[in-house]
Amino acid sequence: MRRYLVAAVCLAIVTVMLLPLVFSVLASLKPTAEAAASPPTYWPDAFSLDSYQRLWTYQQGLPTYPCSTASGRRC
Amino acid sequence: MVGLAYVGPALLFVLVFTVYPLVRMAWMSLHNWSLITPPRWVGLDNYTRAFDDRQFWVSIRFTMEYTLVVTPLLIVGGYLLALLLARNTPVRRLTRTVVFTPVVIGLGVSSLLWYWLFSADFGLVNKVLLDLGVISDPVVWLGVDADRSNLAIIASVVWKVIGFGMILFVGAIQAIPTDITEASLVDGANARQRVTRIILPLTLRTVLLVTLLSVIGSLLAFDQFYIMTAGQPQNETATSVFFVYLNSFPYLRLGYGAALSMLLALGILAFTVVQLLLTRRSHA
Numbered sequence: 292m293r294r295y296l297v298a299a300v301c302l303a304i305v306t307v308m309l310l311p312l313v314f315s316v317l318a319s320l321k322p323t324a325e326a327a328a329s330p331p332t333y334w335p336d337a338f339s340l341d342s343y344q345r346l347w348t349y350q351q352g353l354p355t356y357p358c359s360t361a362s363g364r365r366c
Numbered sequence: 367m368v369g370l371a372y373v374g375p376a377l378l379f380v381l382v383f384t385v386y387p388l389v390r391m392a393w394m395s396l397h398n399w400s401l402i403t404p405p406r407w408v409g410l411d412n413y414t415r416a417f418d419d420r421q422f423w424v425s426i427r428f429t430m431e432y433t434l435v436v437t438p439l440l441i442v443g444g445y446l447l448a449l450l451l452a453r454n455t456p457v458r459r460l461t462r463t464v465v466f467t468p469v470v471i472g473l474g475v476s477s478l479l480w481y482w483l484f485s486a487d488f489g490l491v492n493k494v495l496l497d498l499g500v501i502s503d504p505v506v507w508l509g510v511d512a513d514r515s516n517l518a519i520i521a522s523v524v525w526k527v528i529g530f531g532m533i534l535f536v537g538a539i540q541a542i543p544t545d546i547t548e549a550s551l552v553d554g555a556n557a558r559q560r561v562t563r564i565i566l567p568l569t570l571r572t573v574l575l576v577t578l579l580s581v582i583g584s585l586l587a588f589d590q591f592y593i594m595t596a597g598q599p600q601n602e603t604a605t606s607v608f609f610v611y612l613n614s615f616p617y618l619r620l621g622y623g624a625a626l627s628m629l630l631a632l633g634i635l636a637f638t639v640v641q642l643l644l645t646r647r648s649h650a
Contacts, residue, residue, distance in 0.1 A: 300450065301461040308464050311525065314490050315479055329487035330496075330504075 319343070394624035401618050412625035421601060422626060425609040428512075432605065433584035436520050440580050441573065443524065444531030449561065451532070452539040462536065466529035473526065477593040480522035484508055484594070491518075509598035516603060519590050527583070531576045538572035539565055574645045578638065585634055606630050 314333075318326050322339040325332060346353045358366035370377075395412055399405035416422050447465060451458045468476060483491050484507040492504045507518040542565065550564055566573075588607040591597065597604035597612070604612065610630065614623030 297450070298457050301457050304447070305461055305464045308467065308525065311479055311483055312467070314483065318482075327488065330493050331488055331490055333490070333493070 391624045391627060394621055395628050396625075397621040399620040401620055405621065408621065412622045413629070415622065416625055416629060421604075422606075422609060425601070425604045425606045428603065429585055429587065429605045429607075432516060432520070432587060433581055435516075436523055436584050437577065437580050439520065439524050440528055440531050441577055444528050444576065445535050445573065447528065447532045448535030448539055449565070452536050462532070466533055468526045469529045469533075471526065473589045474593060476522065476526045477590040480518070480525075480590075481508065481594045484518045484522075509595045509603075512599060512602035515595045515598070519594055519603075522594070523587075523590060527580070531580065534572055534576055535569060538569035542568050571645065574641070578641050578645075581641075582634060582638065585630075585637075 317333070317335055318331075319342050320338050320340070321332070321335040321342075322337055323341050323345075325336060326342065355366045394405070396407065396409060397405035398408045398411070451462045451465075471479075483489050486492060486504050486506040489507070491507065492501070495501045496504065505514070508515050546564060546568075547560070550560055555563065586607055587605045588611065591603055591605050591608050592611070595603045597608055601609075601612075606626070607630070610623050610626045613619045613626060
């Protein structure tokens with residue numbers, strides 16, 4: 292009995308702690324329009340890697356920043 | 367001489383990265399310096415000005431209130447989690463790992479994540495609360511009402527930091543010699559007695575350490591407020607470090623910002639000394 296109580300409490304804790312991260316990962320997989328929808332959706336209607344593709348072109352592009360941090364010069 | 371050579375690298379590091387910036391800050395605090403014009407000596411003017419600055423005291427007060435709410439949540443919550451999760455079973459190990467996960471995320475990243483979750487229109491916090499029927503209209507969490515903003519930020523900080531205290535508490539609880547626990551079981555101590563008479567006294571040092579670290583962390587809170595409210599509404603959620611930042615950079619009052627930093631550092635130093643004296647006396 293006690294074992295199940297502990298397991299249930301643990302499950303509740305895990306859910307609360309993981310939800311923000313799960314929502315964040317799911318949002319990253321939504322198409323751009325759906326990611327900006329109001330009210331938001333829990334589960335993506337359609338999966339897309341748009342956001343990950345945009346990483347390479349957004350502002351200076353993702354690789355620029357670790358490169359300049361590591362080298363201390365323009366990349 | 368040989369000893370000096372041994373401590374040399376560490377000494378050099380401290381001199382370059384702690385002593386020099388501190389001396390430089392003390393020097394800055396005695397000048398009026400806008401970064402674009404050369405610094406001008408003003409003596410203690412910056413300090414007298416700080417004592418008359420209402421917004422400075424408002425920000426100190428707000429930081430204290432934030433600290434007074436967030437610290438007990440982190441300590442009590444972390445300790446309860448540790449009590450629940452200290453034994454090594456697969457379920458507990460997994461839960462421990464999950465609770466600790468947010469600690470390894472940067473505070474800036476987690477603040478951005480929660481800024482999005484708490485957003486009135488696009489945020490999933492409102493969505494969940496609406497779907498559960500807790501609220502009937504979307505709530506504007508951040509930047510409009512100071513208490514509501516504070517509540518949202520505290521929730522995000524607890525999520526982010528609670529695992530840190532928990533891990534240290536779990537370590538302390540596991541370090542209690544098993545013969546003490548076994549003796550108490552033989553003597554017929556119940557769960558509550560074991561917690562209050564054995565576990566709590568034997569982990570008191572760790573509790574005090576985590577309290578010290580988390581109070582200092584809360585008094586220096588900046589990232590989460592900078593990202594999630596930027597001091598809004600009307601600087602009501604400006605913490606003292608945020609106020610230092612406002613003066614130093616957007617307002618270009620480097621000297622005044624340095625003076626405020628010095629006062630803040632002295633306050634935290636005083637608090638730390640008191641706390642360490644208490645720890646030494648309790649001698650747990």
